[in-house]
Amino acid sequence: MNTVISNPVTLTKMCELHGIDMPRNGDLAERFQKAFPTAAYDDGAGEWRMVWKKGSYAESNARLETFFAENGVDVSHVDKC
Secondary structure, eight states, X not given: OOOOOSSOEEEEEETTEEXXXXXXXXXXXXXXXXXXXXXXXXXXXXXXXXXXXXXXXXXXXXXXXXXHHHTTOOEEEEEOO
């Protein structure tokens, strides 16, 4: 069983763009890159960014939720869409 990190990851939904506020490097970031190869770290924003196609938001969000739960990370949400 994974332990939960002290700070939750914040997922910011900006319609087709998702921002994921988590460290750029480390074990979690490596697993994240493998699970979501289209994600890229945006140095200017200081967070990971992913583009989702319209109509797939619920599925995309579920995949992110599952990934973080399996890695023992709490998630908080911000909806800017």
